[in-house]
Amino acid sequence: MTVDAHILAAFRNAEGGAVSGEDLATRLQISRAAIWARIEELRQLGYEIEASPHEGYRLKKCPDLLHADDLLARLDGKQLIGRDIRVFKETTSTNDAVERVARDGEAEGVVVFAETQTKGRGRLGRRWISPPGRGLWFSILLRPNISPQSITQITVASAVSLRRAIKTVTGLVAEIKWPNDLMLNGLKIAGILTELSSEPDAVKHVVLGIGVDVNLTSEDIPEELRNVATSLRIVTGRKLDRAALAIQILREIDRAYASIQEGMFEELSNEWASGCATIGKDVTIEMGGRLLQGRVEALDQDGALLLRTEHGRLERVIAGDVRIHPS
Amino acid sequence: MTVDAHILAAFRNAEGGAVSGEDLATRLQISRAAIWARIEELRQLGYEIEASPHEGYRLKKCPDLLHADDLLARLDGKQLIGRDIRVFKETTSTNDAVERVARDGEAEGVVVFAETQTKGRGRLGRRWISPPGRGLWFSILLRPNISPQSITQITVASAVSLRRAIKTVTGLVAEIKWPNDLMLNGLKIAGILTELSSEPDAVKHVVLGIGVDVNLTSEDIPEELRNVATSLRIVTGRKLDRAALAIQILREIDRAYASIQEGMFEELSNEWASGCATIGKDVTIEMGGRLLQGRVEALDQDGALLLRTEHGRLERVIAGDVRIHPS
Numbered sequence: 064m065t066v067d068a069h070i071l072a073a074f075r076n077a078e079g080g081a082v083s084g085e086d087l088a089t090r091l092q093i094s095r096a097a098i099w100a101r102i103e104e105l106r107q108l109g110y111e112i113e114a115s116p117h118e119g120y121r122l123k124k125c126p127d128l129l130h131a132d133d134l135l136a137r138l139d140g141k142q143l144i145g146r147d148i149r150v151f152k153e154t155t156s157t158n159d160a161v162e163r164v165a166r167d168g169e170a171e172g173v174v175v176f177a178e179t180q181t182k183g184r185g186r187l188g189r190r191w192i193s194p195p196g197r198g199l200w201f202s203i204l205l206r207p208n209i210s211p212q213s214i215t216q217i218t219v220a221s222a223v224s225l226r227r228a229i230k231t232v233t234g235l236v237a238e239i240k241w242p243n244d245l246m247l248n249g250l251k252i253a254g255i256l257t258e259l260s261s262e263p264d265a266v267k268h269v270v271l272g273i274g275v276d277v278n279l280t281s282e283d284i285p286e287e288l289r290n291v292a293t294s295l296r297i298v299t300g301r302k303l304d305r306a307a308l309a310i311q312i313l314r315e316i317d318r319a320y321a322s323i324q325e326g327m328f329e330e331l332s333n334e335w336a337s338g339c340a341t342i343g344k345d346v347t348i349e350m351g352g353r354l355l356q357g358r359v360e361a362l363d364q365d366g367a368l369l370l371r372t373e374h375g376r377l378e379r380v381i382a383g384d385v386r387i388h389p390s
Numbered sequence: 391m392t393v394d395a396h397i398l399a400a401f402r403n404a405e406g407g408a409v410s411g412e413d414l415a416t417r418l419q420i421s422r423a424a425i426w427a428r429i430e431e432l433r434q435l436g437y438e439i440e441a442s443p444h445e446g447y448r449l450k451k452c453p454d455l456l457h458a459d460d461l462l463a464r465l466d467g468k469q470l471i472g473r474d475i476r477v478f479k480e481t482t483s484t485n486d487a488v489e490r491v492a493r494d495g496e497a498e499g500v501v502v503f504a505e506t507q508t509k510g511r512g513r514l515g516r517r518w519i520s521p522p523g524r525g526l527w528f529s530i531l532l533r534p535n536i537s538p539q540s541i542t543q544i545t546v547a548s549a550v551s552l553r554r555a556i557k558t559v560t561g562l563v564a565e566i567k568w569p570n571d572l573m574l575n576g577l578k579i580a581g582i583l584t585e586l587s588s589e590p591d592a593v594k595h596v597v598l599g600i601g602v603d604v605n606l607t608s609e610d611i612p613e614e615l616r617n618v619a620t621s622l623r624i625v626t627g628r629k630l631d632r633a634a635l636a637i638q639i640l641r642e643i644d645r646a647y648a649s650i651q652e653g654m655f656e657e658l659s660n661e662w663a664s665g666c667a668t669i670g671k672d673v674t675i676e677m678g679g680r681l682l683q684g685r686v687e688a689l690d691q692d693g694a695l696l697l698r699t700e701h702g703r704l705e706r707v708i709a710g711d712v713r714i715h716p717s
Contacts, residue, residue, distance in 0.1 A: 162493070187592055210678065212539065212708065215590050242590065258594070261586050263542050263569065264677060264709030265514055350591060351537065381539065382591030 066091055066101050068132035074122035075137065081118035127196060127278075129176045129306060137310050144203055144317040146172040153195075155182040157202035158258055158272040164204055165260065165268040171206040174313065183274065185254055186243060191274050194283045198294070199275040199309050203316065206268050208324060211261040215366030215381060216328050217269055218243050218257045219335050224315035225253050225273065226338050232308045233299055238340040241359070241368055242382050246340060250293035252276055273312070277305050332362050341368070341385055350383030393418055393428050395459035401449035402464065408445035454523060456503050456633060464637045471530060471644040473499040480522075482509040484529035485585055485599040492531050492587065492595040501640065503528040510601065512581055513570060518601050521610045525621070526602040526636050530643065533595050535651060538588040542693030542708060543655050544596055545569050545584045546662050551642035552580050552600065553665050559635045560626055565667040568686070568695055569709050573667060577620035579603055600639070604632050659689050668695070668712055677710030
């Protein structure tokens with residue numbers, strides 16, 4: 064942990080109480096002047112820190128920004144996902160940033176956040192809106208020991224993790240739309256973009272990209288998307304602590320990823336099915352220019368949809384655009 | 391085409407005859423002095439070019455090197471594969487080089503050759519020996535309109551193409567060992583490394599890496615590999631024209647790739663099966679730590695092996711290490 068991370072962790076442990084500059088200096092084995100300099104830096108970033116001569120420092124308010132050291136300080140140090148966190152003010156796409164990290168040979172678990180993306184991507188190269196400071200736009204480097212054919216498991220596990228975290232932080236229960244969206248009131252609240260690098264029989268790495276519309280106002284959402292997308296702020300009517308949500312999501316993904324690696328996908332798959340707006344519905348699926356109609360029966364062990372077509376055949380669908388028919 | 395490519399094409403059309411400097415200058419709309427300067431450059435590269443005052447220039451001998459302009463001049467200009475050819479003297483791995491080209495957004499068909507690779511790779515990160523000037527080490531950027539699940543089709547099509555090209559140039563009929571090797575006299579002569587970048591349902595790009603042991607002497611092959619690998623030179627007893635073989639391979643791959651894109655994989659698959667040392671044999675296949683025993687029955691429409699196991703079940707094998715049992 065960096066000095067900043069230690070200081071922020073001390074503030075958090077004090078729960079609003081004072082932290083002695085002298086204690087911090089002793090614990091971190093640096094001078095009190097050095098502590099003071101770090102406190103000044105944190106103030107520059109927007110942390111409101113009160114100093115009183117006898118008590119020490121007191122954290123009054125955190126800024127609405129993602130701070131890598133702060134996020135690290137709040138995660139369990141034994142956690143794989145987020146063992147290394149990097150926050151960019153701006154990037155083209157966090158998936159591209161993590162792709163570069165992957166090609167540099169980094170081990171899995173690295174997470175890259177950006178306050179804004181200039182070329183945010185959804186599935187199949189579609190545009191993903193990511194206005195500065197309004198959402199969580201991040202990507203995770205994974206090197207899973209599963210076959211390329213089972214890669215949809217990662218998307219499914221992530222959808223379940225996102226749903227759990229959103230419930231914990233907001234109390235809202237999102238619906239899952241196969242394969243990669245989370246919905247509230249029928250509008251998109253979050254999306255997942257799983258990108259794979261592999262040989263035919265071996266995964267080299269996976270870049271798991273996640274976008275959550277946290278604090279977007281309706282003005283932040285382009286007019287043509289307002290009947291498609293919403294945000295947690297619009298639904299709850301209040302601004303959320305993005306860092307708290309980010310931490311909760313990383314915790315859930317860490318847990319779910321461990322389950323997959325241990326071959327325990329079934330449990331996730333069951334939870335996914337129970338939260339899924341797609342199962343049991345009559346749908347039209349477009350996959351690679353081909354249209355399939357039928358009723359979604361279940362998810363298979365690799366995360367593929369099993370669709371009972373109009374003609375009674377059971378088709379296995381790995382991915383595609385699903386339109387749910389009004390019932 | 392570059393000026394060099396035009397000059398080399400003119401030499402080739404003259405079939406050993408003389409090419410007038412004045413004609414070249416007129417056709418290319420540059421000065422005779424500029425033509426002379428290019429001829430000097432080509433001489434520096436090792437092209438033996440004779441000049442006589444009345445006749446013009448005559449190409450006596452080509453050097454044993456891969457020259458991008460020369461390769462381009464010898465390919466059909468309408469060909470997709472090799473529409474852009476780059477030759478590096480040295481690179482880590484041509485697959486890495488093409489991966490970078492892919493991420494820069496280049497269209498498919500780019501081919502990167504290297505005279506030597508410092509980190510040549512085989513399947514699953516295994517080492518691939520690529521001594522300078524002795525073989526063909528190259529990679530091709532593809533953006534096929536097929537599903538990630540059908541990616542083995544690319545490997546199969548490439549194996550068939552390599553086999554055809556080697557037959558045309560040397561007269562030798564290589565055996566195919568599933569999924570990615572070509573063999574002569576039971577020893578490896580060429581290998582294919584297919585690397586995929588995709589979303590779960592959409593291929594972003596494929597890097598098709600090919601290594602052909604052309605002119606390696608037995609001293610070039612590390613001792614521990616001499617009972618595993620050989621070269622065309624060792625088998626035929628003569629040094630081959632690497633550029634001629636490269637051209638023939640690119641032509642065949644262009645043709646086979648077009649077939650796949652048109653959904654005509656079956657024809658390739660049949661040719662593959664007829665040249666395959668693996669079909670009909672009793673084998674042990676190791677895939678991801680799991681051992682499978684049985685007899686190989688066929689290839690399916692995605693290029694996967696269909697294995698009849700000891701227990702009579704038909705297993706579909708996407709990739710793995712195959713050991714053929716002595717019959």
